Amino acid sequence: MSTRVPIRLSVNGRAHELEVEPRLLLVHLLRDQLGLTGTHVGCDTSNCGACTVHLDGEAVKSCTVLAVQADAAEVTTIEGLTGGDGLHPLQAAFWEDHALQCGYCTPGMIMAAADLLARNPDPSEEEIRHGLEGNLCRCTGYHNIVRAVRDAAAELRAREAGARTTEVV
Amino acid sequence: MSVVEQAPERGEEAQGLIGARVRRREDGRMVTGAARYVADVELPRCCEAAFVRSTVAHARIAAVDVEAARAAPGVLAVLTAAELAAVRPLADLLEIESIKTPRPPLATDRVRYVGEPIVAVIAEDRYAAEDAAELVVVDYEELEPVLDVDVAIARGPLLHDHVPENVYFRSEFRSGGAEEAFAGADLVVARTLRVNRQLASSMETRGVVAQAEPDGLLTVWLSSQAPFQQRYLFALALGLPESRIRVVVPDVGGAFGPKDFVFPEDLCVAHAALTLGRPVRWIEDRQENLMAGSHSKEQKLTVELAFADDGRLLAMRGRFVGDTGAFAYSAPAGLVDVMFTAQSLPGPYVVPAYDYDVLGVLTNKTPVAPYRGVGITAAQTARELLLDEAAERLGIDRVELRRRNLLGDEPTRSITGQEYDGGSYRTSLERALERIDWGGFPARQAAARAEGRHLGIGVSPFIEGTSLGTMAQLQSGFPMPSHDHAWAAVDLTGTVAVGVPTCNHGQGHATAFAQVAAEVLGVGVDDVRVVERDTESSPWGMGTYASRSAVFGGGAVLKAARLLRERILRVASLLLEAPPEALALEDGFVGIAGVPDARIPLAGIAGAAHFDPGVRAALGDAGLRVGVFHDAPPAYSNGCIAVEVEVDVELGTVRLLRTVAVEDCGTMLNPTIVEGQVRGGLVQGIGAALLEHAVYDDDGQPLTTTYMDYLVPRSSDVSAIEVDHVVTPSPRTLGGMKGMAEGSSIATPAAVLNAVADALSPYGFRVERLPLGPHAVWEGLRSGRAG
Ligand code: FES
Ligand code: FES
Numbered sequence: 001m002s003t004r005v006p007i008r009l010s011v012n013g014r015a016h017e018l019e020v021e022p023r024l025l026l027v028h029l030l031r032d033q034l035g036l037t038g039t040h041v042g043c044d045t046s047n048c049g050a051c052t053v054h055l056d057g058e059a060v061k062s063c064t065v066l067a068v069q070a071d072a073a074e075v076t077t078i079e080g081l082t083g084g085d086g087l088h089p090l091q092a093a094f095w096e097d098h099a100l101q102c103g104y105c106t107p108g109m110i111m112a113a114a115d116l117l118a119r120n121p122d123p124s125e126e127e128i129r130h131g132l133e134g135n136l137c138r139c140t141g142y143h144n145i146v147r148a149v150r151d152a153a154a155e156l157r158a159r160e161a162g163a164r165t166t167e168v169v
Numbered sequence: 170m171s172v173v174e175q176a177p178e179r180g181e182e183a184q185g186l187i188g189a190r191v192r193r194r195e196d197g198r199m200v201t202g203a204a205r206y207v208a209d210v211e212l213p214r215c216c217e218a219a220f221v222r223s224t225v226a227h228a229r230i231a232a233v234d235v236e237a238a239r240a241a242p243g244v245l246a247v248l249t250a251a252e253l254a255a256v257r258p259l260a261d262l263l264e265i266e267s268i269k270t271p272r273p274p275l276a277t278d279r280v281r282y283v284g285e286p287i288v289a290v291i292a293e294d295r296y297a298a299e300d301a302a303e304l305v306v307v308d309y310e311e312l313e314p315v316l317d318v319d320v321a322i323a324r325g326p327l328l329h330d331h332v333p334e335n336v337y338f339r340s341e342f343r344s345g346g347a348e349e350a351f352a353g354a355d356l357v358v359a360r361t362l363r364v365n366r367q368l369a370s371s372m373e374t375r376g377v378v379a380q381a382e383p384d385g386l387l388t389v390w391l392s393s394q395a396p397f398q399q400r401y402l403f404a405l406a407l408g409l410p411e412s413r414i415r416v417v418v419p420d421v422g423g424a425f426g427p428k429d430f431v432f433p434e435d436l437c438v439a440h441a442a443l444t445l446g447r448p449v450r451w452i453e454d455r456q457e458n459l460m461a462g463s464h465s466k467e468q469k470l471t472v473e474l475a476f477a478d479d480g481r482l483l484a485m486r487g488r489f490v491g492d493t494g495a496f497a498y499s500a501p502a503g504l505v506d507v508m509f510t511a512q513s514l515p516g517p518y519v520v521p522a523y524d525y526d527v528l529g530v531l532t533n534k535t536p537v538a539p540y541r542g543v544g545i546t547a548a549q550t551a552r553e554l555l556l557d558e559a560a561e562r563l564g565i566d567r568v569e570l571r572r573r574n575l576l577g578d579e580p581t582r583s584i585t586g587q588e589y590d591g592g593s594y595r596t597s598l599e600r601a602l603e604r605i606d607w608g609g610f611p612a613r614q615a616a617a618r619a620e621g622r623h624l625g626i627g628v629s630p631f632i633e634g635t636s637l638g639t640m641a642q643l644q645s646g647f648p649m650p651s652h653d654h655a656w657a658a659v660d661l662t663g664t665v666a667v668g669v670p671t672c673n674h675g676q677g678h679a680t681a682f683a684q685v686a687a688e689v690l691g692v693g694v695d696d697v698r699v700v701e702r703d704t705e706s707s708p709w710g711m712g713t714y715a716s717r718s719a720v721f722g723g724g725a726v727l728k729a730a731r732l733l734r735e736r737i738l739r740v741a742s743l744l745l746e747a748p749p750e751a752l753a754l755e756d757g758f759v760g761i762a763g764v765p766d767a768r769i770p771l772a773g774i775a776g777a778a779h780f781d782p783g784v785r786a787a788l789g790d791a792g793l794r795v796g797v798f799h800d801a802p803p804a805y806s807n808g809c810i811a812v813e814v815e816v817d818v819e820l821g822t823v824r825l826l827r828t829v830a831v832e833d834c835g836t837m838l839n840p841t842i843v844e845g846q847v848r849g850g851l852v853q854g855i856g857a858a859l860l861e862h863a864v865y866d867d868d869g870q871p872l873t874t875t876y877m878d879y880l881v882p883r884s885s886d887v888s889a890i891e892v893d894h895v896v897t898p899s900p901r902t903l904g905g906m907k908g909m910a911e912g913s914s915i916a917t918p919a920a921v922l923n924a925v926a927d928a929l930s931p932y933g934f935r936v937e938r939l940p941l942g943p944h945a946v947w948e949g950l951r952s953g954r955a956g
Contacts, residue, residue: 021296023296031208031209035211036202037202037205037206037208037209038201038202038203038204039202040206040208040372040373040422041208041452042372042373042374042455043455043875043876044454044455045455045456045875045876045877047875047876047877048372048455048876050372077202078201078202079201079202079203087200087201091200091201092200094196094200095192095193095196095197095200096192098192098193098841098842098844098845100196100199100200101423101675101676101677101845101846101849102371102372102373102420102421102422102423102674102675103195103196103198103199103200103204103420103422103675104206104371104372104373104422104423105372105422106199106200107200107202110200125889128884129884129885129888130884130885132884133883133884133885133886134883135884136372136876136881136883137372137884138370138371138372138423138425138849138853138881139372139423139675139845139849140845140848140849140852141848141849141850141851141852141853141887141890142852142882142884142887143848143889143890144845144848145884146884146889
């Protein structure tokens with residue numbers, strides 16, 4: 001077996017020091033070694049997005065990132081999206097709008113959508129469809145996913161506006 | 170007549186929960202990453218399997234050298250056909266006349282498609298298993314591959330020596346009168362279509378984990394649609410009694426048909442778990458899935474329609490040749506497609522005469538399995554394309570032509586012997602036309618043409634067999650007994666559990682069936698737990714496939730809940746000393762109507778039924794758990810899809826401008842879930858029409874083994890989808906449910922293709938091959954222009 005490489009990374013706010021095989025994929029580190037099975041594998045060729053997580057705040061497909069590349073990085077998975085209790089507005093909107101059926105694509109879809117909304121807080125339908133085209137869903141036909149992302153965007157903007165109002169007061 | 174078929178009793182079904190838009194209860198765990206799929210099952214000392222697969226399409230295996238693999242680090246076992254000699258090959262169990270081609274779990278002396286498993290390597294983890302699999306050397310003596318059904322029949326070579334002409338199944342039907350009708354017709358239109366090879370391609374691939382307990386029980390966690398059927402298949406193949414096998418289905422990441430069956434890999438994993446004494450798992454990777462999981466739907470069909478000059482359809486004729494791949498083994502998988510195509514060609518139209526021939530043919534490709542819309546999609550596509558062509562040639566408006574031939578809304582029997590239970594065949598068409606503004610389209614099209622843009626519109630009314638019970642199976646040409654069991658119980662804390670015969674893999678059963686039970690039992694949806702997906706949870710259930718769950722699961726739950734309700738009222742009548750007719754069951758209490766104080770909570774009723782000897786004796790020790798079997802008569806959903814597209818004649822691309830789906834599945838359990846199914850199926854239909862095709866080269870090498878080559882629709886490939894409902898409850902099924910989920914995938918390709926043909930009508934464009942990707946559009950334009 002190949003030599004192991006020490007890495008340190010933070011996952012959902014928790015620090016980990018690990019020794020990994022150089023060829024270990026980030027998605028397998030998360031799933032098999034850290035037990036974070038909310039990140040799924042749908043293709044391992046970087047086409048489906050089921051494995052999407054945030055690496056230093058940006059969405060990446062964790063099936064195409066080596067664990068050693070995440071050394072010194074901060075990783076957020078679906079399990080850590082809210083950083084606490086309750087649901088993220090995207091999670092709530094996916095639920096409310098029936099934006100999932102089997103749920104397999106859902107964590108990756110939500111992580112990709114979170115990244116999209118961080119860059120574009122008020123995306124049009126067109127922008128959402130293009131923004132999420134790297135995430136495949138075989139069940140829903142995307143209609144309700146697009147709706148949920150728009151609803152979550154509105155909720156996030158309302159919260160933001162609320163926060164700003166509070167600051168002003 | 171039993172109590173269950175009587176009209177609802179007083180107080181029952183007053184909450185309006187059946188048909189309510191209840192938010193799905195399963196979603197909480199799914200949006201937070203807490204759902205547990207088969208790849209998430211964690212067992213101590215679990216090892217992993219990897220497979221060595223054939224790299225050639227057709228060959229004799231001269232030798233397999235596994236010595237280096239056996240010696241590789243972390244390897245626990247290397248299995249070849251020799252090690253699996255005791256495992257019986259998989260074969261279909263249908264009572265139909267066909268030549269069986271049972272498939273061994275691992276190839277013995279011959280391989281028949283690229284991807285066929287030859288060796289299974291079991292190691293400490295998948296990385297080690299794959300490293301060792303690389304060390305296996307297979308010596309092939311290559312044979313000529315057969316990749317086309319016509320060649321397979323005409324000259325072979327034979328895939329299986331006992332299957333002459335590579336034809337393992339034939340069926341024909343002559344209604345009488347077709348020949349005369351064709352001879353006397355004013356117009357005959359005909360088309361030969363090659364339907365693309367497709368994959369269900371659920372986002373979760375196949376997966377299995379097996380563990381042998383010291384007491385001899387084999388537990389199999391399986392990504393599945395039909396655990397009871399699979400337990401039986403495992404038992405037959407492994408030579409174990411069913412009582413020693415438990416199949417547990419975790420959350421399932423989609424299925425759409427192929428996960429009904431046991432696959433060779435499943436048997437290898439189960440066998441390894443039994444012999445190694447350690448749990449073994451195999452999670453299919455996407456390349457394996459696209460190459461060797463299961464394919465679907467490819468066929469060559471020729472359909473002819475005969476018309477009178479007033480547009481009346483006089484007769485149909487069809488020849489359907491299914492490209493099954495290398496084995497027809499997974500139950501009806503190989504046959505279903507073409508038989509369903511043949512049986513469903515009449516669709517929602519009056520067809521006075523019909524002849525068909527069906528052939529099932531073997532080729533050196535991955536074996537097929539059912540995929541949403543099985544066979545019916547091909548029939549619908551061919552028929553609707555021809556209706557548009559006939560309309561044009563008869564000089565009759567294409568909607569008007571359909572109106573003249575549509576069935577009336579009352580129950581009727583199709584010429585192929587299928588008992589339609591009536592529907593809204595006409596209303597659905599009209600509704601779809603209205604919703605897409607069909608009337609305003611000519612102006613939109615003309616305006617666009619003036620700008621050099623090409624708009625087209627298409628419409629596709631469908632009928633969908635959704636209640637595949639014993640009778641419908643018989644009528645579809647596949648005799649297969651069906652029965653489903655449900656139970657319902659009240660526990661000591663007064664909450665309800667129902668055990669259902671279905672197998673949720675995205676359809677929201679935990680919500681929809683809870684709605685049914687809650688309605689009947691006068692409790693809240695959250696007071697009902699739905700138990701399924703475990704062979705220990707119920708005596709038997711067929712599973713979830715062919716859009717059957719609302720009819721069989723919903724019907725069985727309704728039946729069980731009504732019996733339970735009757736039992737509850739009997740106990741209450743003893744306790745309250747009032748006749749059952751005077752009692753009302755609501756909000757978790759049984760009370761006497763008009764006497765506010767006289768009421769007992771369900772917990773009290775359950776307590777008495779369990780522990781009060783007098784009550785127990787009165788109930789004959791029956792308790793508050795009832796179980797009941799259910800089979801349902803045939804039922805048929807219907808609806809209509811309409812699509813408006815724009816075609817870019819330079820690029821050959823198709824953009825969806827408007828998409829409308831009207832569906833009628835009878836009584837809906839939860840319209841939100843119904844709409845989700847409609848939209849999901851519709852987008853799969855768009856994939857079928859425009860994108861998806863499993864391609865082989867001339868040597869039989871699959872070329873579409875990643876999502877870069879096999880194109881499932883992305884969010885940017887499709888647009889918003891309007892859904893509308895017409896509700897015509899089935900007069901035949903319990904509760905009036907008809908079931909649904911496939912209609913939109915059945916009807917969408919025809920609507921899209923007709924819309925494209927309409928857009929390109931100035932070029933004389935004709936659809937002959939599928940999918941209609943940019944290249945096919947471009948070629949069609951070129952030949953149309955030339956012609
Ligand atoms: S699993 Fe990573 S993109 Fe599909
Ligand atoms: S919900 Fe099943 S893949 Fe998206």
